Amino acid sequence: MDVKFNNRDPVYVQVIRHFKEQIAKGYYVAGQEIPSRRELANQLKINPNTAQRAYKEMEEQQLIYTEGNLPSCITKDEKVLKNVREELIIEAVDLFVGSIQSINVPLSEVLELVKKTHDAKSGETEESK
Amino acid sequence: MIEVKNVKKKYGRKQILKGISFTANKGEITCLIGINGVGKTTIMKAIMALTPINSGEILIDGGKIRKESFEKITFIPDTITMPQQMKISEAFQFMADFYKSWNPQRAQELLQFFKLDENDRIANLSKGNTAKVNMLLGLALDVDYLLMDEPFSGIDIFSREQIAEVFTSHLIEDRGVIITTHEINDIEHLIDKVVLIDEGAVLREFNVEEVRENEGKSVVDVMREVYRG
Amino acid sequence: MKNYLKLVHFEVNRFFKMYLIVVGLVIVSQLIGAVVESKEYLKNIKRTLLREQYSFSEYLQEGYQAEPFSQFLNSGWVILSVFMCVVILMLYVFFIWYREWFAKNTFIYRLLTLPTSRLTIYFAKLTAIMLLVFGFIALQIILLPIEHQLVYWIIPADYRIDILLTEAFNFVSLGGLYPSTFIEFILLYGIGLMFVAVLFTAILFERSYRLKGIFFAIVYSVLSCVVFISPVVLHFVSEGYFYPLEILSLLLVTGAIVLGCAIWLATYLLKYKITV
Numbered sequence: 060m061d062v063k064f065n066n067r068d069p070v071y072v073q074v075i076r077h078f079k080e081q082i083a084k085g086y087y088v089a090g091q092e093i094p095s096r097r098e099l100a101n102q103l104k105i106n107p108n109t110a111q112r113a114y115k116e117m118e119e120q121q122l123i124y125t126e127g128n129l130p131s132c133i134t135k136d137e138k139v140l141k142n143v144r145e146e147l148i149i150e151a152v153d154l155f156v157g158s159i160q161s162i163n164v165p166l167s168e169v170l171e172l173v174k175k176t177h178d179a180k181s182g183e184t185e186e187s188k
Numbered sequence: 189m190i191e192v193k194n195v196k197k198k199y200g201r202k203q204i205l206k207g208i209s210f211t212a213n214k215g216e217i218t219c220l221i222g223i224n225g226v227g228k229t230t231i232m233k234a235i236m237a238l239t240p241i242n243s244g245e246i247l248i249d250g251g252k253i254r255k256e257s258f259e260k261i262t263f264i265p266d267t268i269t270m271p272q273q274m275k276i277s278e279a280f281q282f283m284a285d286f287y288k289s290w291n292p293q294r295a296q297e298l299l300q301f302f303k304l305d306e307n308d309r310i311a312n313l314s315k316g317n318t319a320k321v322n323m324l325l326g327l328a329l330d331v332d333y334l335l336m337d338e339p340f341s342g343i344d345i346f347s348r349e350q351i352a353e354v355f356t357s358h359l360i361e362d363r364g365v366i367i368t369t370h371e372i373n374d375i376e377h378l379i380d381k382v383v384l385i386d387e388g389a390v391l392r393e394f395n396v397e398e399v400r401e402n403e404g405k406s407v408v409d410v411m412r413e414v415y416r417g
Numbered sequence: 418m419k420n421y422l423k424l425v426h427f428e429v430n431r432f433f434k435m436y437l438i439v440v441g442l443v444i445v446s447q448l449i450g451a452v453v454e455s456k457e458y459l460k461n462i463k464r465t466l467l468r469e470q471y472s473f474s475e476y477l478q479e480g481y482q483a484e485p486f487s488q489f490l491n492s493g494w495v496i497l498s499v500f501m502c503v504v505i506l507m508l509y510v511f512f513i514w515y516r517e518w519f520a521k522n523t524f525i526y527r528l529l530t531l532p533t534s535r536l537t538i539y540f541a542k543l544t545a546i547m548l549l550v551f552g553f554i555a556l557q558i559i560l561l562p563i564e565h566q567l568v569y570w571i572i573p574a575d576y577r578i579d580i581l582l583t584e585a586f587n588f589v590s591l592g593g594l595y596p597s598t599f600i601e602f603i604l605l606y607g608i609g610l611m612f613v614a615v616l617f618t619a620i621l622f623e624r625s626y627r628l629k630g631i632f633f634a635i636v637y638s639v640l641s642c643v644v645f646i647s648p649v650v651l652h653f654v655s656e657g658y659f660y661p662l663e664i665l666s667l668l669l670v671t672g673a674i675v676l677g678c679a680i681w682l683a684t685y686l687l688k689y690k691i692t693v
Contacts, residue, residue, distance in 0.1 A: 066406030069397045070377050100356045105377045106217060107361050109397065236530055239692040240625075258532040269527040271431070272520065285423050286531050310522070 062103055070105055074113035077103075078122065082133065083144045089135045093123060189213050190261075190333060190364065195234060195244035197227075197388075204230050206388040207244070212381070214332055214364040217355065221372060221411065222385035228368035229265075231385075232335045235366075236263045248333065259289045261333040264326035266341065268318050272311040276304060276321055280328075287329055295328035298359070302350060316347035323351060327359050334360075336367040340374050348374060372407050382407055384414050391415075420533040424541030429548055432509065436549060439505055440556055443498045450494020451564040455571035458485045462576055477575065484578045486568050490585060502553045506546065510613055513542050514620045518693070525693050535687035536680070539617060546613050547606075554594055561585055604669070611672050614679040615641045621683055625690035637682070641675045 064073050081087045093099075096114055100107040114131060117123045121139055125131040134140065159169055190212040197205040204227045212218035220228045233239040235246050237253045248257055270279040276299070283290045299306055302320040310321060319339070326334055340348050354360060355378045369375065372382075376396075384391040391414045399405050405413075466476055489495065517525035528538050565582050586595045596602040619634035626633055648667035652659055659667075 064377055066376055066408065067400060067404050069400040071397060072401070097358055097361060101353070104352065104356050106380060107356065108216065108380055109377070112397070233693060236526075237688075238526060238529055240690050255532055255534055258530045263526060263530060265523055265526050267521065267523045269523055271524050272522055282427070286420060286533065288532070 064103075064105070070109045071113040071116060074099075074103065074105070074110065075117055075120075075122075078113075078117060079143045079147055082122075082140060083147050087133045089133055089137065089140060091133045092130045093133060095130060189247075189249060190235060190366065191245075191247040191250075192231065192235065193245045193247070195231070195241050195246060197230060197234065197239070197241045204388050205234070205241070208385070208388065208390055209244075210383045210390055210393050212333075212364055212366045215362050216380040217360070217365045217367065217378060218381040218383060219372070219375065219379040220366060220368040220383050220385055221370070221407075222368075223370050226385050227388045228385060229337050232263060232265075232337055232366065232368065235335060236261070238263070259287060259329075260331050261335070262326045262329050262331045264323055264334065264336045264339065266338045268310060268322040269325065270310055270321075273309065275307055275309050277306040279310065279321070279325065280306065283325060283328070289330040291328050291330050294330075294359070295324065298324045298328055301354075316343040319343045320347060320350070323354070327354065331363070333364040333366070336365065338368055338370070340369060340371065352378065372411070376407050379407075382410070384411060386415065420531070421537050421541055421544075424533075424537060425544045425548070428513070428541050428545035432513075432545070432549065436552070439502065440552075443502065443553075443556060444560065446494055446498045447560055447564060448567065450492060450498075451489055451567045452571065454489040454492050454494065455485060455568050458483070458488065458572060459576065473575075482576060482578050484580050485572050486565060486577075486580055486585060489564065489568055499557070506549060506553070509549070510546055510616050511620060513546065514617070514624065518624070523693065529687075529691065529693065535691075536684050539621075539680075539683050539687065543610070543613060543617060547610060550609065557594065600665070604665070604672075607669070607672055607676075611645070611676045611679070614676055614683075618679040618683045618686070621686040621691065625686045625692060627692075641679070644678075645671050645675045647671055 062073075062077050064070055078087070078093075087093065094102060096110040097107055099105075099114075100110040103110070114123065118125065118131075121134055121136065122143070123131045124134055192208055192210050195205050195208045196203070208227070208231060210218075220231065222228055230239060234241050235248075235253075246253070248261055251257075253261075270282070274282070280290075280292070280295055283295075284292060302317075302324060304317060304320060304324070308317075310318065313321060319342075323336070323339060326336070339351055343351075352374055355365075355375065367375075367379075379396055381393070381395050383393045392410065394410065396407060399407075399410055403410075462476070462481070465471070465481060466473065469476075471479065517528060529535060531538075562582055565585065569577070569579070594605075596605050615638055619638050622634040622637055623630040645668070648659075648664050648671055651667070652664045
């Protein structure tokens with residue numbers, strides 16, 4: 060796992076976001092086992108306390124669950140998983156719309172461009188694969 | 189917990205420490221940041237009773253340092269603490285002879301992790317490898333507190349990455365670590381707490397994640413603010 | 418106690434290579450010396466015979482024989498080698514401390530953070546020095562009979578006056594090293610021990626206060642000397658009021674005081690004042 064963290068947002072928040080992205084992508088599926096706190100800290104090159112904090116927060120958000128001494132797993136609650144995906148999409152759209160509005164571009168023009176750019180980029184990633 | 193309380197120290201006429209106070213908790217990595225010559229190393233030496241202080245108090249888990257404390261706290265200075273003519277294996281033997289807290293399995297584990305050969309003489313090691321051996325001698329002690337003076341300075345990037353990796357591993361977990369540095373970039377995501385020091389005084393002591401959360405600032409942002417402001 | 422013994426072993430080990438070299442030098446120089454001096458002695462006799470036109474029997478009658486072994490003991494071969502040992506040990510008294518600071522490594526950090534009393538380090542170093550001293554003395558005890566044999570083997574019996582091996586131990590160059598009574602032993606090596614302890618403490622003054630420490634170290638050393646020799650001064654001032662034995666006992670007392678002070682001060686300096 061290679062994740063670039065920025066220095067201004069709390070690292071634990073960035074870790075949670077990283078998990079959400081993995082869930083949205085389908086890399087993590089319902090009920091899947093996730094790395095232990097220590098493994099995660101080592102993989103992401105972060106402080107074990109931060110990994111701990113991220114897991115605690117995710118448990119509170121019911122993204123993951125831990126039963127007894129077993130390894131933590133991704134939630135089996137489909138509703139939560141769906142929400143994660145939606146949340147990320149809405150967040151991205153909000154951000155995008157915000158920057159578009161600030162330069163007063165009509166929606167129709169933008170949508171056309173978005174489609175083009177998206178296709179081109181997907182093509183690139185396909186090729187590179 | 190290590191408590192440094194209003195520590196003052198003069199060296200000749202120069203006041204090196206002007207009433208330094210901070211705490212470092214077990215299970216956390218506390219980073220003393222400041223440019224060279226502001227007294228970071230002196231603080232570490234003072235904690236280890238390697239240099240006298242003029243006033244103030246330093247407590248380790250609530251008590252003053254005693255000879256037994258050295259099974260609980262260790263110092264990794266920026267130069268190696270073993271005679272040059274020793275082999276690594278001899279240095280291990282020396283440690284095993286004197287410290288109950290020496291953990292030989294862990295020493296072997298670290299030897300492999302750092303890819304060192306125990307038959308090498310310290311004098312013949314590269315700078316990076318000398319730093320690793322020095323680090324190893326401290327890390328293989330089952331102590332509660334580790335003090336490291338500039339573990340990243342003056343060594344190559346690969347050694348640096350290896351050493352940084354140690355911080356995210358079980359070798360550090362649950363211990364209290366104080367490290368000094370004048371360059372935060374390598375380890376910004378590794379540390380829990382920062383103590384900014386300048387000219388022998390603490391300018392600010394803060395929890396890194398809290399500052400990111402509440403103020404949206406990186407360690408470097410805070411440093412810029414504190415040193416320029 | 419266990420740590421003390423380990424440290425003593427460690428300290429002796431560290432100097433051992435150097436020590437063996439010095440031991441080798443002493444052996445070689447004294448053995449060569451014994452041969453050279455013996456040959457020289459014979460050559461001298463021949464020269465005398467030639468010059469004075471004596472026959473050998475006349476030579477004997479005139480009583481020209483000398484004591485070749487004592488001549489050897491008073492020669493540079495022995496005196497210089499003993500002197501070399503003394504100088505090297507004197508230097509090592511300083512080096513045994515300063516080597517911990519002045520090298521690429523910082524072994525003093527390790528020593529001072531061992532989970533053992535810092536005074537143990539002081540005692541270990543003190544013991545190491547004393548052991549090295551005793552080692553040299555033992556070496557000389559072993560060397561003397563060998564040299565004795567060697568000299569008398571080279572020089573025929575008629576050409577020499579013999580001295581006993583036991584007499585050899587009383588010679589100028591060695592006399593001081595081999596006390597004949599227990600009291601002398603205590604006094605001699607006690608003074609040696611005290612002397613090294615005072616130097617160690619003086620070094621610790623310097624290591625604690627650096628430049629100012631040199632001044633303290635000098636004042637401290639002078640004071641220690643004054644305290645120690647005060648009974649002798651008393652002896653002269655009182656113009657022989659005290660018996661020599663009383664003065665000797667007083668010296669033992671002041672010596673013990675000086676040694677005690679050195680250890681007490683070292684404890685304090687190592688615990689509170691030493692700086693790396």
